[in-house]
Amino acid sequence: MATTPALHDALLDFTSRENWDKFFALRGDGDSFEWYAEWPQIKAPLLSLLLGEEGTEILVPGCGSSSLSEQLYDLGFRRITNVDFSRIIVADMLRRHARVRPQMRWRVMDMTNMQFPDGSFDFILDKGGLDALMEPEVGTKLGMKYLDEAKRVLKSGGKFACFTLAESHVLDLLLSEFRFGWDMTIQAIASEPSSKSAFQTFMLVMVKGKMGVVHTIKSLVDQSAEYCNMQQANAVIHALQNENKIRESHNSGVDILFSLRDLQLGAIGDLKVIVPGRRRQLILGEQGSSLYCYKAVLMDAKNQNETFVYHCGVFIVPKARAQEWLFASEEGQWLVVESAKAARLIMVFLDSRHASADIDVVKKDLSPLVMDLEPEYPEETDPMPFMMASDGVKQRDILQEVTSEITGPMVVEDVLYENVDGDQSCMSEKMFRRLIFKRSSGLVQSEALLIRESPSDETDSKTKNSSASSKKKSQKKGLTGSKDSLRVDHSYLGSSYHSSIICGLSLVASALSAAASSGERVSTTIVGLGAGSLPMFLHGCLPHLNIEVVELDPMMEEVATKYFGFSMDEQLKVHLGDGIKFIEENAHSEPNGKDSDAVRILIVDVDSSDLSSGLSCPPANFVEDAFLMSAKKFLSAGGLLIINLVARSSAVREMVISRLKAVRRV
Secondary structure, three states, rough: OOOOOHHHHOOOOOOOOOHHHHHHHHOOOOOOOOOOOOHHHHHHHHHHHHHHOOOEEEEEOOOOOHHHHHHHHHHHOOOOOEEEOHHHHHHHHHHOOOOOOOOOOEEEEOOEEEEEEEEOOEEEEEEEEEHHOOOOOOOOHHHHHHHHHHHHHHEEEEEEEEEEEHHHHHHHHHHHHHHEEEEEEEEOOOOOOEEEOOOOEEEEEEOOOOOOOOOOOEOOOOOOOOOOOOOHHHHHHHHHHHHHHHHHOOOOOOEEEHHHHHOOEOOEEEEOOOOOOEEEEEEEOOOOOEEOEEEEEEEEEEOOOOOEEEOEEEOOOOOOOOOOOOHHOOHHHHHHHHOOOEEEEEEEEHHHHHHHOOOOHHHHHHHHHOOOOOOOOOOOOOOOOEEEOOOOOEEEEEEEEEOOOOOEEEEEEEEOOOOOOOOHHHHHHHHEEEEEEEOOEEEEEEEEEEEEEOHHHHHHHHHHHHHHHHHHHOOOOOOOOOHHHEEEOOOOOHHHHHHHHHHHHHHHHHHHHHHHHHHEEEEEEEEEEOOOOHHHHHHHHOOOOOEEEEEEHHHHHHHHHHHHHOEEEOEEEEEOOOOOHHHHHOOOOOOOOOOOOOOOEEEEEEOOOOOOEEEEEEOHHOOOOOHHHHHHHHOOOEEEEEEOOEEHHHHHHHHHHHHHHHHHHO
């Protein structure tokens, strides 16, 4: 039905009570209104669901002024409860139906917060209500609240029929929210022959079943049939195919990585009940609801007859220890559960995403997330305890604490880990030197392996650095052995993201090989020096690279040289200055070296001091279109751009990737 301009303006926001009141006031009394799916088209499929069940308790949320309820009432379905949050429309509908349909009930009520007991209704009939709540600008919050309420007030075995245009954001929510424990069917509603509607209406029916059971969706939407909007119908068919693949994977026995929402929806059964020996992997947190995301494992102790100290506990595993057998293997994890003396243990694994986070911030962030995983235990009143494995550092020796006007306070320290790659035999020999930026709550910016020099190297080193050696001799107390005999091993990459950067060079492997064979120099620019580990590694492994490092902070060069063995020569130089300006100013210059035909490489390895943008690396201006265009001009044909991208937000990460793709196409 068409609307006037005034009515259209009244409904600029479908989620606003005030707008609906204004809309119904403008329409006046006594006239029904259908957004889509008129009674003649939905009568047959709807009655097939209600056949022989005239005594069914029916709920119609967001009833508006639709004639749907009166049509059903006149066919013998008398136990119908209609709710709407507009007092104007409920008052109008009462006036219209109180005498002629006295058993029909009307309530002024928000359908996202209904005042009905659990399991009050046999049948819920939604005709456009969910669609109205799912304004793209609002997101899924209201839609999820409404569906939670609908599922709560529906009896076991009850049916939820939803008439919808099945736009992608609405359909995605329905498919995921009714994935576990619901039997779902979908069909297209036939259009009236004279109708010129641009949209196809669909009816989804969900039957409330056993929690945790996953059914494939029964679809009556035929790809070969004719619909008023074939593009819309094909999108629905494609979404159903993808959803059924997900559901089949849940039934395949594969170890699925669940979301917290999956568990709240009953993916593994009732979370309030402990199931001995149950173990499930999950992701905790998401954008908008928490600062970070966490990989976790929920484990219910195998022997529930034991005496437990805690009915539920959280065990945090730091990144440095996440690969140890005790925490990485299922067998080891059960040992942790046993030693923790908890009936249920939630193991949370920290990784590079949490490197800048203070542990108290992590605990505060996790607290509301793990509350939904706590089993029901009436006698327990104490808060859920947080336990933690140590960071794996057995011994620590701080060499230097300095403060830069640009980078802020920094710490250089030598550490001895309790365990390195699970190799217990060489623990006393594995020492690392770390550079920590305190501005990011203890971010380990660089980590380098320390090795002992051979006697001849040690003699040369002492001759060249006698003053430094004298100073260090007074600090011998600390890590095992004398520091005089230790040096950084530049053939070892201590940071995993550096390994990823090196892997990226495989994209130009043939060009690098050709340059090495012909004696050409490959111009390589690295923005961000850090401790110098990456340029020194590249310099040693790929001597035909001409490496120029651009570093904003002069103190970084001092720290890298003094503590991490960084040194320059003809093929490795440092330019002190702004990395973005450097790339812009050299965007049209020829590569360094005697040949300009070789491939050019640009690596951006800079951390951000401002985390408000959602980016930990690089700073936001390094992924703006202006810099990316300069980087493209800076690179020769076939050149390679590598960016160390660390984004907490998946939306920010996707945005950066989209920009990179767009610039590449230009």
